[in-house]
Amino acid sequence: MRLDRFLAETTDLTRSLAKKALHRGEVSVDGEVVKNPAIQLGEANRVRWRGQPLALVGLRYVMLHKPAGVECTSRRTLYPRAVDLIDLPKAERLQPVGRLDVETTGLVLLSDDGQWSHRVTAPRRRCGKVYRVTLAEPLEGPALAAAQACFAEGLLLDGEAKPTRPAELAMREPRVAAVTLHEGKYHQVRRMFAAIGNHVVALHREAVGPLTLGDLPEGEWRALSEAEVAAF
Template identity: 75%
Template sequence: MRLDRFLCETTDLTRSLAKKAMHRGEVSVDGEVITNPATQVDERHVVTWHGEPLALVGLRYVMLNKPAGVECSARRGLYPLVRELIDLPHPERLQTVGRLDVDTTGLVLLTDDGQWSHRVTSPKRRCGKVYRVTLAEPLEGQALERAIEGFAEGLLLEGEEKPTRPAELVMRSATEAELTLHEGKYHQVKRMFAAIGNHVTALHRESIGPLALGELAEGDWRELSADEIAAF
């Protein structure tokens, strides 16, 4: 890896600022001041800036229990971003693995491993995502039977050309449902219940594939274990 790129990967310096730092004699490799940005370095070299050793950040895999009022987008809008809750070096490099709406709570995965993210989100892998849904109106009797059947067969949502993939609906109470999806269309849970004449008042994602929130408190996060990463 070029030394200027290494500096960009391990600090907040841009490529141009990294080159200026080298020209000022601020960067050393194995104790020798280096001014050539094209100098090749790897994990065997000790690179320092202002005398402080630098180290590349490896791939990260994070689970977060997202609170309401936090966005999963890459750029800040009206609300804080999920990555701002993660206390790791260069959190700006973490991308959400699928998104939750700003008012939806629960399990969010973040990583800087694009291939792993694709494996988790690809519909072909049928990675089940379980949601706890609070409804405005009770869903009981024949209406419930029709909903279970319709969700299992797939619904054609407004603006879509293909019906939803089969989903499993289980009622915990008259107004609280557990819904398992195997895809991630835009606002899908809310649109599915709207299609059967109901309204979602609260939405919480409990699990993605084999990963569940467990005892992770709202707003807290943790890195995934090697086994959890390999599960996808």
């Protein structure tokens, strides 16, 4: 890796600011001041900036209990971002592994490991995601049976060329449902209930695959264990 890129990866410096720091003699490699931004570093090289040792950040895997009013996006908008709640170096490099809309709460995974993220989200891997859904109207009796059949068979949503993949619908209370999806279309749960004539009042993701929020408070995050990462 080039030295200027290494500095940009391990500090708040941009590549251009890294070159200026090098020109000022602020960077040393293995104890020697280096000003050439193009030198290639190996794993054994030790780099310091202003006397502080630098090290590359490894791959991170994080679970967040997302509150309402937070967006799962990399760009800055009117809302705070999920990554803004993560207190880690270079947190902006973490990408949501399957997004929730701004008003939906619950479990969000974030990582800077693209291959792992793909394993979690790829529909063919059938990683189930469980949602608690609060409905405007109760769903019982024949209407519930019809809805369960529609979810199991797949629904053709507005603007989609293919029906949804089979999903599971169960009722916990007359107006509280549990839905398990194996894909992640845009606003899918809300659109599926709209397609059967109901309206989602509140939506909360409880689980992704084997992972649940447990006692993680809303707005808080934690790193995944090695076993949790390997579960996917």
